[in-house]
Amino acid sequence: MKLHLDRRELLGLLVAGGAHALSGFHLLGCGDPSSMEPVPAGDPLPFGGVTTSLPTEHDYIARIEGTIPRGLRGTLYRNGPGLFDRGELRKRCIVDGDGAIHQDRFGDGEVRFRNRFVQTEKYVEEQGAGAFLYDTWTTKAPGTSDIPSIPNQAGVSVWKWRDRLYAFDEGTFPFELDPDSLDTVGLATLGLQNVVAAHPKKLAETGEWAHFGLDFASGRLHLAVLAPDGTVRESRVHQLRPTSYVHDFFPTASHIVVHLQPAILDLNKLLTGNAVRDSIAWRPEEGSRFLLFKRGTDEPPVEVEATPGWQWHTIGTHVRGNDIVCEWVGYDDGSNALGDDADICTIMSGTDRTPATHGTLRRTILPLSGGTATEEVIADLGGQELPQIHRARIGLEPRYAYTTYNGSAGVLWSGLARTDLRTGTADLFDFGAGFVCGEPVFAPAPDTGPDIESGKEPGWLLSEVGDSATGRAQLAIFDAEHVADGPIARVHLEHHLPLKFHGEWNPA
Numbered sequence: 001m002k003l004h005l006d007r008r009e010l011l012g013l014l015v016a017g018g019a020h021a022l023s024g025f026h027l028l029g030c031g032d033p034s035s036m037e038p039v040p041a042g043d044p045l046p047f048g049g050v051t052t053s054l055p056t057e058h059d060y061i062a063r064i065e066g067t068i069p070r071g072l073r074g075t076l077y078r079n080g081p082g083l084f085d086r087g088e089l090r091k092r093c094i095v096d097g098d099g100a101i102h103q104d105r106f107g108d109g110e111v112r113f114r115n116r117f118v119q120t121e122k123y124v125e126e127q128g129a130g131a132f133l134y135d136t137w138t139t140k141a142p143g144t145s146d147i148p149s150i151p152n153q154a155g156v157s158v159w160k161w162r163d164r165l166y167a168f169d170e171g172t173f174p175f176e177l178d179p180d181s182l183d184t185v186g187l188a189t190l191g192l193q194n195v196v197a198a199h200p201k202k203l204a205e206t207g208e209w210a211h212f213g214l215d216f217a218s219g220r221l222h223l224a225v226l227a228p229d230g231t232v233r234e235s236r237v238h239q240l241r242p243t244s245y246v247h248d249f250f251p252t253a254s255h256i257v258v259h260l261q262p263a264i265l266d267l268n269k270l271l272t273g274n275a276v277r278d279s280i281a282w283r284p285e286e287g288s289r290f291l292l293f294k295r296g297t298d299e300p301p302v303e304v305e306a307t308p309g310w311q312w313h314t315i316g317t318h319v320r321g322n323d324i325v326c327e328w329v330g331y332d333d334g335s336n337a338l339g340d341d342a343d344i345c346t347i348m349s350g351t352d353r354t355p356a357t358h359g360t361l362r363r364t365i366l367p368l369s370g371g372t373a374t375e376e377v378i379a380d381l382g383g384q385e386l387p388q389i390h391r392a393r394i395g396l397e398p399r400y401a402y403t404t405y406n407g408s409a410g411v412l413w414s415g416l417a418r419t420d421l422r423t424g425t426a427d428l429f430d431f432g433a434g435f436v437c438g439e440p441v442f443a444p445a446p447d448t449g450p451d452i453e454s455g456k457e458p459g460w461l462l463s464e465v466g467d468s469a470t471g472r473a474q475l476a477i478f479d480a481e482h483v484a485d486g487p488i489a490r491v492h493l494e495h496h497l498p499l500k501f502h503g504e505w506n507p508a
């Protein structure tokens with residue numbers, strides 16, 4: 001899907017503060033090819049290959065080292081950008097690339113790997129042309145004008161809902177895929193009128209599927225909840241002023257919380273030829289605000305001010321008495337994502353460094369009636385991201401956060417951690433220099449439930465690990481209750497893997 005604004009509409013946005021529904025922006029730029037980076041020379045496979053395109057599609061039985069647990073039967077779905085380069089040009093940041101889905105199917109003692117690109121209009125057109133034709137969030141394409149629109153890349157997350165598989169991008173609708181072949185079925189609205197984002201949550205208590213979305217240009221925040229039968233149970237729109245960048249949210253059975261971090265859209269920058277990411281400014285003087293929406297009502301949200309902090313991902317959310325507890329991965333500022341020297345961009349040139357700020361596990365406690373937030377750092381291991389919790393605790397108090405862990409003090413992560421959210425202590429494993437770990441997807445052990453008081457939470461962590469020495473990725477399998485012991489099995493792939501952002505385990 002591609003949506004465009006002409007200059008008159010853009011002027012209207014500037015004057016009126018924005019009320020148009022958009023699906024993001026496409027700054028069909030100013031015809032400046034230098035807005036894309038050249039493919040770097042030197043190490044052809046830095047960071048274990050997670051910043052390197054994988055243009056080929058595969059389907060094979062992978063070699064297994066160790067023993068796959070008997071209870072681990074099902075399919076792991078993963079999504080992330082698979083193509084950063086065409087010709088001599090390269091995307092500026094790792095968040096930009098065409099969605100490449102893969103599945104690891106576990107059964108009968110073997111694992112079958114398959115990967116496919118989502119056949120978005122953008123991908124199909126650019127494949128045909130052999131060149132980048134469209135701008136994306138961080139990178140302008142050569143020879144483009146300044147009319148905004150961003151085509152759907154379907155490259156952030158993948159979820160199965162009511163036996164259908166969906167690949168999500170930010171600020172638009174998902175693409176439906178065949179859960180088996182990964183063939184692209186087409187764009188899906190899920191019955192919603194407004195766009196959604198890549199971080200829906202399946203609420204354990206109700207079986208609902210909660211969504212949020214943001215028409216970034218207009219600042220229209222969309223909240224929606226699907227009932228277990230797939231019907232739209234709730235849908236509302238809230239106008240933001242100014243517009244903050246929002247990547248993830250905090251839903252429960254009774255409330256939805258949105259963190260408005262001081263990452264503020266500057267429309268004037270957008271209109272003067274900057275890419276969308278370059279039009280977002282970190283303005284800590286604006287502070288952070290949490291909006292608390294009471295579900296099932298049209299009541300205006302309760303607002304609570306908090307210490308400014310950058311957020312990609314939430315960990316968990318639960319109501320406790322008269323408060324709602326929001327746990328998330330926070331950074332002291334936006335330098336991970338914003339600015340010319342952002343961490344997510346510098347890695348694309350193959351260079352590593354110690355980042356200026358790193359992700360810590362944070363807890364923000366918000367009074368449901370408003371007032372003052374109570375904030376604390378749960379754990380600071382020197383860098384954590386891509387959190388997961390047990391699916392039976394989504395919308396309820398989680399006991400553990402499963403995250404990547406930055407053992408090497410670089411921008412990316414060479415290890416995994418299970419952090420006890422009550423004590424802040426962590427059970428962690430570091431693969432060491434030359435390895436990069438992806439999101440640890442939690443697969444619960446069958447017929448067992450988490451016991452939040454005793455801390456029993458049996459299951460496995462599944463994480464793709466890039467290896468610079470071999471140039472091939474492996475899917476590492478951990479006993480989630482013994483992370484420090486290292487992988488109990490490894491599924492060896494026949495190639496590298498670009499970084500996968502998000503995925504889901506679907507038991508057989």
Ligand SMILES: [Fe+2]
Pocket residue numbers: 156198199247312313501502
């Ligand atoms: Fe994300």
